Amino acid sequence: GHPLDDGAWELLQIPVGVAFFFRNASLDRLVALYPSPAGATESELDPETWQTVLGAGRLAALLEPDVEALLLRRAEGRTECYLVPIDVCYELVGRMRMLWTGFDGGAEARAALRTFFEGVERRAKVPAGEERRP
Template identity: 75%
Template sequence: MPRPPRQERCELCGAQVPEEHRHLVDTEKRALACACSPCALLMARPGASHGRFRAVPDRCLADHDHRLDDGAWELLQIPVSVAFFFHNSALGRLVALYPSPAGATESEVEPSVRESVLSATRLAGELEPDVEALLVRRTGGRTECYLVPIDICYALVGRMRLLWQGFDGGAEARADLDAFFDDIRRRAGAPQGSRP
């Protein structure tokens, strides 16, 4: 008889949390931590835990006027159609990651290329270090650009790792990626199926 799934717990106070719950970024361990609502609210206050834990916000914004074009995408040298960028405060710079069968893979991006990504979207100025990311998808000759909670990006990485088959990911992974971005568009208030 299969064992029931283990109940998630807040990693600060130990309280049980529902399946849909908030996350914190542990800036010392560079990891996500599950949090109950009270602990997430507490860690959302500036200076809480001396900055070690930061609450992941839930906002999702679209930039339909970004200037991430084919040339910028080629400079990124990312072998898949999706990447996310966040400001890593421990490193003091923008980090570029993309989903792969091995998990989140960092792309070594030249500082000038990082700056071109940041200058191509108005959302870069709103990005909260460590807890939010610029999520970019290049498909069909067009690029979509969103500001999203960092935990969404790592959830995408996990989904792709589980579903990936063959060289290009396979039909199931591509369909899941399309559904994932349909949800992002809905959360960001962009029309379904829209492309910038």
């Protein structure tokens, strides 16, 4: 339910269509990561940018440090945002690292990514007081 347009995504400076964000309690800051052939790749994220793009959203307010992440997927002109256990994000990182081939990941990695997000969507619940977007 968190609207995120192309301009907001560009502010995040994430070069791919999937990223996750969590609060690292020991560093006392938000960490932005995305899956890559080399594993989880960190992207520098300015705290002001975080506040502008995601900080005001309901899911960001629910985010528990070190154990939950906001998982974002930008596809087909829209951005999906899920609050998930952080191990779900690292599961995705592992799958992508294992399956990635060539420049764009290859057909097998893209299929695994679709299947992964279909599973996340099936398990997703809308926070109280909000409606699921089409």
